[in-house]
Amino acid sequence: MADYIDLNGEGRSFGDAEAQAEVRDNDRQYVFHSWSAQGKINPLPVAKGEGVRFWDYDGNEYLDFSSQLVNLNLGHQHPGLVKAIQDQAGRLATIQPSMANDARGELAKRIVEHSFEGARSVFFTNGGADANEYAIRMARHHTGRQKVLARYRSYHGSTATAITMTGDPRRWTNGVIDANIVHFFGPYQYRSEFYSETPEQETERALEHLEHTIQLEGPNTIAAIILETITGTNGVLVPTPGYLAGVRELCDKYGIMMICDEVMVGFGRVGEWFAYQAFDITPDLVTFAKGVNSGYVPLGGVVISEAIHDTFVERPFPGGLTYSGHPLACAAGIATFDIFEEEGILERVRDLGERVIAPRLAEFAEKHPSVGEFRGRGLFWALELVLDRETREPLVPFNAAGDAAAPMNAVVAACKDAGLSPFVHFNRLQIAPPLIVSEEDLVKALDIMDEALTVADGYYTGE
Incomplete structure (x- = not known):
């Protein structure tokens, strides 16, 4: 019995030096890797x-x-995901996003039904970075404002606005691509920026810092606050008690859209469909990717509130993607919902x-x-x-x-x-x-x- 199947569908055994050498050579000769000095890596x-x-x-x-x-x-x-993709490819491999598609519509329906009260629709993207890009675009057009507040110790993607919003060192060498991004500190009790001694004190002082940032930047200039509901790569930082509710209150007070970046923590990672559901808050926009179909086919998206959806009922939304809501990706997304239920x-x-x-x-x-x-x-x-x-x-x-x-x-x-x-x-x-x-x-x-x-x-x- 073969240990693995190669590119040509042939069974191979582990320890095949020739096969491994070919994979290594093709990678080193022709693949350009992300976030890497190409001559210093050995994938x-x-x-x-x-x-x-x-x-x-x-x-x-x-x-x-x-x-x-x-x-x-x-x-x-996962056999359920593989079969869903195979079945969809057998009946309709792709269709452009301006046409209605059963897989796309069914997945959007399920996402809305499992999201926040007042969620209205889903705009599909190809991944998490462009989901965040489009969420910001929606917030800006909805509010008529341009500034966006994002936290240090965050990652939102590597496209233009997304990398500018990112608060970790991956942003540094990319310059300021979107000049309307302002960073602020979120709660991090272990390494508090606010000299806090308790989680409750950290919440109070972090929210005070955020409100001061809003006031000094000009509330009427700020379209959105974007935050990872639970900070991912930059530390698995779980919000201190009451922090997210406090951000929601500040957004309501100043007419700012609250965007929860759930690209990493959505779809079950912390035991909820979406992590914000563990903190009893209602965002205006939610971005997702990764776990929606485990990355078997690239897929991301934005869950949109009724109010923001209605902004674009009579006027066109200025944006789109050739592969938005790709049927193969959406079929795997539907299967994800089924598997979550079947396997608890x-x-x-x-x-x-x-x-x-x-x-x-x-x-x-x-x-x-x-x-x-x-x-x-x-x-x-x-x-x-x-x-x-x-x-x-x-x-x-x-x-x-x-x-x-x-x-x-x-x-x-x-x-x-x-x-x-x-x-x-x-x-x-x-x-x-x-x-x-x-x-x-x-x-x-x-x-x-x-x-x-x-x-x-x-x-x-x-x-």
Whole structure:
């Protein structure tokens, strides 16, 4: 029996040096990789994926605990998603967005029905960055204003306005592409910008800072505030109590649209269809991608409120995409809803997060001095690794590279050597497995992390 199937549909065995060499050569000769110095990378050739695992060409097996880029919510090669795409391709592979399509309409209906009260329609995009771009465009046309407030410690995509809104270092070298973006600080109790001593104090002071920013920028100039409901790559920062409700109140007070970026945390990642539902708020616009169909075919979109939808009833919306609501992508999205119900995905995410992950991470914090803090919910968590708990100095400096990043690189290497592909950013070891993960595999991955944390402990300099 073949270990994997190659590009030509032929069965191959792991350890095929010729096949691996061809994949590596084609990649290095012809593929231009994102966020990379092309001459300094050596991408891992992947031969096969199944469930929560993938294999390289040598047959090394990895537990995929980053869900690739936190998009593979239903895992590799889920038969329900694969069949939905195959069936749709067999009857209608594609159709332009100006025509009505059954798969597109059905998926939009399901998304609206599972979203916020007052949601009216969905504009489909090809991914998360353009979903955020179009949400901003809608807010600007709806309000007649141009400024947008976005948080530091955020990522919203790499297209023009999206990368300008992004608050992490990936923005720096791209310049100011959209001059109407203003950044502000959100709550981050562990590294408070506001010298807060409690989560409640952090909420109060963060909201005061936001309102001051609104007032100093001019409320009548601000179209929207965009925020990741739970900050993703930049730390799995769960909002402090009352913060999101407070942002909603400020938006209502000043006539500003509230946009929840759910590209990473939507579709079950934290045990809700959308993460904002865990905080009892109603946004004006919601962006999504990734988990809507686990990235099997590129798809994103914007959930639009009745009021914003009505802005474009008599006047045209100035925007569109050739592949908006692509039938193959939408078919996989419909299947996602079916699978979530059939497999009880939301319930199991909440259960595993509360019963397995949270107590185990509490054990890590007791056992490993390098664990400064852990936080998260559902199947989305972060371990903040430090050199000193008292000073909270991070294990590696902010935006570390080269030798400065060596301690985190060592932790990552320990995970990979034990068969775990982790999600890492700066000084954080993050947890984001496919939502179909078994309890057995979850425990196995946590055991590997436990051992890898002893590597981080070796760098600890505190008392």
